[in-house]
Amino acid sequence: MIRTNPELMAYAEKLFSKGDWDLHEESFGSKERIMEQDHRYGKVYLIREGIAKCFISDENGKEFIQEFLGEGMEFGELEVFSNKLTICAVESITPLKAFSFTHGCFSQLLENDTRFNQLVMKALADKIRYKAPRHSYQHAYPIEDNIIRLKKLFPEFTEVISKKDIANYIGITTRSLNRALKELKEKVDR
């Protein structure tokens, strides 16, 4: 549920400590908006510590959470490859520390550092791999099954992430989430 990428994380640490790249560290408090949807930025971020959410919101203000980003996850990288606006907003859930690459620096690394190139490529591939079954599962199974699945994957999810965010992640209303949670509990008690 909260995605991570230790390999990329480790490599970024190494690049940072070497210091020959234009790599910075930035800090954010919790609930800070780091990127807006449909905007243009010149930076790519890589989370060093903390959790953020990446979401799309529609004109009615409904949020649909794409991913919860943990250590080693990047965002803002898609806009390096195609010169378009952001599709997601990103907001910190906990306080955050992140590396920031300028687009220029990121491109240069991609071009000159084979290992970096591979890791970024793999990170993109993983994002695709991860999304596919998730959405199909959410459509095909009742809410309850989805929650059971989340609990297995990430037992303490209710402690870190708000109900609203969980609902927006599954793509349902909080009302439906509560109903499902209640029915689940009743089943366990019996």
Added chain:
Amino acid sequence: MIRTNPELMAYAEKLFSKGDWDLHEESFGSKERIMEQDHRYGKVYLIREGIAKCFISDENGKEFIQEFLGEGMEFGELEVFSNKLTICAVESITPLKAFSFTHGCFSQLLENDTRFNQLVMKALADKIRYKAPRHSYQHAYPIEDNIIRLKKLFPEFTEVISKKDIANYIGITTRSLNRALKELKEKVDR
């Protein structure tokens, strides 16, 4: 709705005609299964002509269509980056012509051909960009709106793609699709 990638297409043509890479062309009839889910293959395909569907199916046999692949779209590439099993099955809808790269050839191209590397990276990024709003939209809006949207994007979609596939793409049953289509028609007639 049916995705394409002209840039990558053009570049693959060029590579093919030069002939110094181990690149082959393969042909398939319609409704042929080209890749199974949860399997391992040693090839990456790039569609030269025709349309295919890429889908996940669950234990009950329900299909959820990820993408309709048109000219210039690749599949089987994710498995080059992480050594895992396929997540999707791929089946031709129309007769198909496709380039096939061995994993080895694909990797070498990635490493030695900067332009190819960029194009593949961009193709991955586009797959991510494309998926995000699609799923959020499908959740947030009633079926009717989704169909109207599809019609605008791709007016002739009912002629090429079966109702069943369209339903599986939107993530609904054929019954619901028919209901929505009927109501739409009635609205237009009035």
Added chain:
DNA sequence: CTTAAAAAAGGACATTTGTCCCAACAATAA
């Protein structure tokens, strides 16, 4: 042309999920 098989359309009913509320209980600021 005839028959079988597949795809499309839709009726009737059950179930799920959403909408619109309101109440209880924090956490926070004044």
Added chain:
DNA sequence: TTATTGTTGGGACAAATGTCCTTTTTTAAG
């Protein structure tokens, strides 16, 4: 402390969607 706002939990009803089945239409096969 007292408002105030936000989060959580849930009741009652409405709307959307799915399930199951039957009928019609289209396509393919003999």
